[in-house]
C-alpha cells in the first residue's frame with residue numbers, strides 16, 4: 001500500500017490531483033514496470049503522436065521525461081519539446097536525464113491550466129497522467145490541450161491499461177493500488193471525443209491504451 005501511495009503521489013493543493021514527489025525512485029519503478037519494453041512502447045507512442053521534425057510539442061505531466069525525450073528524438077533538433085509537471089522533484093530529475101538534448105526543456109505546469117498561448121503547439125502528448133487527475137479535471141485538461149494546439153495539430157493521450165484477467169488485475173492492484181487496477185481506460189476515447197477532437201483513433205500497446213486525434217480546422 002505504501003508503494004501505491006508513492007506511485008499515486010501526494011495530494012497537490014494546486015491541482016486537487018496527486019503528484020509524484022521522488023523522481024529517481026519513480027524512474028526506477030517505471031523502468032521495472034515495463035519489463036524491458038519501455039523503450040519500445042514509448043518510441044512507438046512518439047511515432048503515433050504524428051509529430052514531425054521541426055514541430056513544437058508539449059508533454060503534459062511529463063514525470064521524469066521518458067516520453068519527452070522520445071518526442072525530442074521524433075521532432076529532431078529542428079523542433080522543440082517542453083515537458084511540464086507540477087512536481088519540482090520529477091522536473092529536476094527530468095532535466096538531469098535530458099542534459100545535452102537542448103531542444104528538450106522542462107517547466108512547472110498543470111494539465112488543467114496550461115501556461116501557453118492558444119494554438120501554440122503542433123502536438124500535445126500525455127502518458128500515464130489522466131488516472132492521476134480527479135474526474136472533473138480530466139475534461140478541463142483535455143480542453144486545455146485543445147486550446148494550446150493549432151488547428152490541425154495532434155493530441156496523443158496514453159494511459160495504463162489494466163490486465164483483462166482477474167488475477168493480473170488483482171496483482172496490479174496489490175502493487176500499485178486501485179487507481180490502476182480499475183483504471184477505466186475505455187473512457188479515454190469518449191473523453192477525447194467530448195473535447196471536440198476529430199479523426200479519433202484508439203489502440204493498445206503493452207500495458208497502454210492510447211487515443212490519438214486531431215484538432216479540427218475552423219469551418220470557412
Ligand SMILES: C[S@@+](CC[C@H](N)C(=O)[O-])C[C@H]1O[C@@H](n2cnc3c(N)ncnc32)[C@H](O)[C@@H]1O
Pocket residue numbers: 009015017018019020030060061062063064065066067084085086087090109110111112126127128129132133
Ligand atoms: C505516473 S506519472 C507519469 C509520468 C510520465 N508522463 C510517464 O509516462 O512516465 C504521472 C505524472 O502526472 C503528474 N501530475 C499529477 N497531477 C497533475 C496535473 N494536475 N497536471 C499535470 N501533471 C500532473 C505527476 O506529478 C506525475 O509526474
